[in-house]
Amino acid sequence: MNLYLLKYNNYYNRIVKKFNTLAEYLVTPYYNNDVVENVNFNPNDGVDTEQIINSNGKFDYCILADGNNIISRWFILECKRERNGQYRLSLRRDLVVDNYNEIISSPCFIEKATVTNSDPAIFNNENMGFNQIKTSETPIKDETNSAWVVGYVPRDSFTEDTQINATANLKDTADITVDNLTNWDMYQYTTTPFKGDYNSNVDFIGYTNAQHISNGFISEIENVVFGFGVDDAP
Structure with a gap:
């Protein structure tokens, strides 16, 4: 088996990127002919493991393959120097991509996702807050420059929802009017x-x-x- 070292997808990007064939990964700019042939790879628990390599390249992803058959995909979380030209890789399995078909066909609970405009889930309250930028203002003041009218109604005036209409004479209400x-x-x-x-x-x-x-x-x-x-x- 061979371990192909790539500059492909950083674990902290939280992005699902998937190719179906090994040849699609081994292209520029992802692959620069960095490979550990006949590697003695120990998958450990199948989620986290380590691997010693004799290379000082800057990688963030690797693929374990048997010929052209992809065995597993791994994120490189850390590249620690052991000695000159030798590094210890801390690996985390790309579980989503390696089990992609099973995941998308299984029932699951999704907290955040992108939905279409016709999906009723678009109206779900996500309890997210954002800064608001004022872009316009439309005053609703009358000629007195007051933005409100205060009315006092006794609590026992109505027993059900009732619309209250009132008129106010705002014209010629001044005691004295002069042009200057x-x-x-x-x-x-x-x-x-x-x-x-x-x-x-x-x-x-x-x-x-x-x-x-x-x-x-x-x-x-x-x-x-x-x-x-x-x-x-x-």
Whole structure:
């Protein structure tokens, strides 16, 4: 038997690569005439073994063959130098390829696989997370620039799913509308001090609500103008 040394398929690639004949393996760039003839090969337990070779080539795969008949295929996991020109190979059997026909025709549990677009398994949840890259944004804001509407409904209002419809008048809801800030009646008070009856200059104005008491009755007064600020008395 001969042991053919190849640069063909690294074990850690986790890729199933298979040729049916020895001649298909013994071509460039896989094979460079590196072979151990009449090898005394011990398959050990049929899964893991070692082999001494007199070669210092960089290999990752080897094939044990009897003539043109492939006996077994092996991954080369490690190539350890024993002495000048001699190396010890740590081998792991390519069990999937050597038993390929039996595997693909046997029932099995598959965690990850590639399926066709018509296979219902394409909808299985694989519990995989990925980074998401934002590619676009479509705002759903109204003219108030609010992205939501808040509504309060009592818990006991409905006993079943019910659609709630509401309308909101968003047009002409402002108390005061001007084309330009300088057209506002109170604009003068935003640039010059406001003169009050209390003989002091007031730098700012504001609005508030107040209560007026008369004959024991309380009435509400809205938009009461007041001035505030500190300045020298005239």
